[in-house]
Amino acid sequence: MLSPDEWQAVRLTLAVAARAVGFGLPVAVLTAWLLARTRFPGRPVLNALVHLPLVLPPVVTGWLLLIVFGIRGPLGALLDEWFGVRLVFTTAGAALACAVMTFPVMVRAVRLALEAGDPGLEEAARTLGAGRLDRLFSVTLPLASPGILMAGIVGYATCLGEFGAVITFAANIPGETQTLPLAIYAALQAPGGEARAATLSLVSIVLALVGLLLSEWAGRRLNLALGR
Amino acid sequence: MVRHRFPGAGIDAAFDVPTPGVVALFGPSGAGKSSIINAVAGLLRPDLGHIVLDDEMLADTASGVWLPPERRRVGLVFQNARLFPHMSVATNLRFGLRRAGPGRIGFEEVVALLGLGGLLGRRPRTLSGGERQRVAIGRALLAQPRLLLMDEPLASLDAARKAEILPFLGRLKSALRIPILYVTHALEEVVQLADSLVLIEAGRVVAAGDVSNIAARADLPLARRDDAGAVLAARIAAHDVEHRLTRLDAGGATFWVPLVDAAPGGALRIRIPAREVILARQAPEAISVHNIIAGITRAIAEDAPRRAALVEIALPQGALLSRVTPDAVAKLALAPGVPVLALVKSMTIEVLVS
Structure with a gap:
């Protein structure tokens, strides 16, 4: 049904989204926890920074990434020098762009779950001898796990459709950075590519639907397991 | 501590x-x-x-x-x-x-x-x-x-x-x-x-x-509750199975209560509601009350909303509390230091097994 290079785009999209969520979600959980449970001077600034990709044009986000993580950028040069890692025009770069774009969505979902949690349970854990980290891992995170799972799934689904930042930062290289939306765009640019664009769009729709259904089902199972 | x-x-x-x-x-x-x-x-x-x-x-x-x-x-x-x-x-x-x-x-x-x-x-x-x-x-x-x-x-x-x-x-x-x-x-x-x-x-x-000291204090808000009353630590002295009674030692006095399901020597608590304690200066005769407890009037306080007087009666250990009319206090000429008899029906004593 799909040609080998179409399959390649699908596989690449799934892999990029997986890497973006795999690296982005733990950072998002930590950030959400900082925002929800601690008070420190730079908190409003951090909050604004986290939400910036949500309101900036994706092209701008991609361009900012180019400046920071480009080969001559402050972080990009360090990464290249120390680890030999290049992000621009690579799959890893596409994953980074996805992660940054979906970061606010994931932080929000986790933060909502953390704020909906009963602080009384953490107090109870304290009086039972649980320190800060202990409480985080034995009470707070398990109870927020439906929200964290939701954040992961929504983040993953959002990654599948990420376009502007990815094409700006990682370019549109088949097999390397050309995810589904980029492949659809390329197909529409080429003469006679409508059929290919339609097929890939159909795949996009199916993936998104599967993701949403999966999150629904997993959320229900998790809530049951948590005794709610 | x-x-x-x-x-x-x-x-x-x-x-x-x-x-x-x-x-x-x-x-x-x-x-x-x-x-x-x-x-x-x-x-x-x-x-x-x-x-x-x-x-x-x-x-x-x-x-x-x-x-x-x-x-x-x-x-x-x-x-x-x-x-x-x-x-x-x-x-x-x-x-x-x-x-x-x-x-x-x-x-x-x-x-x-x-x-x-x-x-x-x-x-x-x-x-x-x-x-x-x-x-x-x-x-x-x-x-x-x-x-x-x-x-x-x-x-x-x-x-x-x-x-x-x-x-x-x-x-x-x-x-x-x-x-x-x-x-x-x-x-x-x-x-x-x-x-x-x-x-x-x-x-x-x-x-x-x-608890036994505070519960019977006439001057505290606790004594102004409807369910005010003395609390005494008690020990089962003996059972009188024939008369379906149990004798208790409490507050240095002897109390008779309806037969208790516990072995002699056992510790328990009794609560005596203030509204159930009748006062007398002389022991009455031919009366159904089993418990005529001798004590000394320690304090008298007014409970104005109820038109009542609260009388705190010192026992050898602990105290009883009685809620009577101010008129009764006057008739008996009660005042701190005056000996008084507290009449308590056995049926009104609450036995709390602790």
């Missing part, structure tokens, strides 16, 4: 909790009872305060000492059990135990004491309110606390659930030698469980001392 002092924050309370024993913090809602208990647990930091437990300073605002709750080894039972919903009953019970390490209070002992055997595999969601509270008490005990705080543990339960838990608390008190600070606004819980009583009103200690 615990000692608190929190002037400021609207609360000024200083009292000791002996080991073992149950101290009840008793007072109306909003009197500051929960603030005190939260400060002892470490969940609330008072502006000014001093808390010592077994010679260890838990908090002292003067020297800036503040031990976080997780390092105090002070157990707290909340009003709404606060069990961890994602853990089974057994895992909930072991939460504090795992962190404190094995100690004097064993898992099997607590399970037996609180009747938790059948609940271990269940989730908190599936438990009744009373069962949840029992698990919460067990969880707090297994963290091997040096002091157990209970913040209105029965307040959110209906009368039947309360009656179900009270005996467990009584057993706990005698089985585990651990000081308990018990916050409540229900007099029945104080009467059943507490050894000493701290009366709190508007953030201040109104009175503190032995």
Whole structure:
């Protein structure tokens, strides 16, 4: 049904989204926890920074990434020098762009779950001898796990459709950075590519639907397991 | 031993909790009872305060000492059990135990004491309110606390659930030698469980001392409650099975009550409602009352809204409280120091098996 290079785009999209969520979600959980449970001077600034990709044009986000993580950028040069890692025009770069774009969505979902949690349970854990980290891992995170799972799934689904930042930062290289939306765009640019664009769009729709259904089902199972 | 002092924050309370024993913090809602208990647990930091437990300073605002709750080894039972919903009953019970390490209070002992055997595999969601509270008490005990705080543990339960838990608390008190600070606004819980009583009103200690002394004090707001009455520690002297009576030694006097289902020598408590105590200067003849208790009038106070007088009668140990008309006080010429007889129907004495 799909040609080998179409399959390649699908596989690449799934892999990029997986890497973006795999690296982005733990950072998002930590950030959400900082925002929800601690008070420190730079908190409003951090909050604004986290939400910036949500309101900036994706092209701008991609361009900012180019400046920071480009080969001559402050972080990009360090990464290249120390680890030999290049992000621009690579799959890893596409994953980074996805992660940054979906970061606010994931932080929000986790933060909502953390704020909906009963602080009384953490107090109870304290009086039972649980320190800060202990409480985080034995009470707070398990109870927020439906929200964290939701954040992961929504983040993953959002990654599948990420376009502007990815094409700006990682370019549109088949097999390397050309995810589904980029492949659809390329197909529409080429003469006679409508059929290919339609097929890939159909795949996009199916993936998104599967993701949403999966999150629904997993959320229900998790809530049951948590005794709610 | 615990000692608190929190002037400021609207609360000024200083009292000791002996080991073992149950101290009840008793007072109306909003009197500051929960603030005190939260400060002892470490969940609330008072502006000014001093808390010592077994010679260890838990908090002292003067020297800036503040031990976080997780390092105090002070157990707290909340009003709404606060069990961890994602853990089974057994895992909930072991939460504090795992962190404190094995100690004097064993898992099997607590399970037996609180009747938790059948609940271990269940989730908190599936438990009744009373069962949840029992698990919460067990969880707090297994963290091997040096002091157990209970913040209105029965307040959110209906009368039947309360009656179900009270005996467990009584057993706990005698089985585990651990000081308990018990916050409540229900007099029945104080009467059943507490050894000493701290009366709190508007953030201040109104009175503190032995339950039997405080309950009979004519000058306290406690005596103005409808259900006011004396509480005495009693010992079963003998049973008179033929007449279906039991003889008790209480407060240095002898009381006859309807036959009690407990062995002679056993300790229990009796409560004698003030409205049921009749006063006399001479022993009446041919009367149905079994208990004619000789005492000395200690204090007389007015209860204006009820048009009543409260008479506190000193016994060799403890005291009785009687609510009579001011007219009766005048007719009997009662005054502090005057000997008086208290007539108490056996049927009106509440026997509390502790």
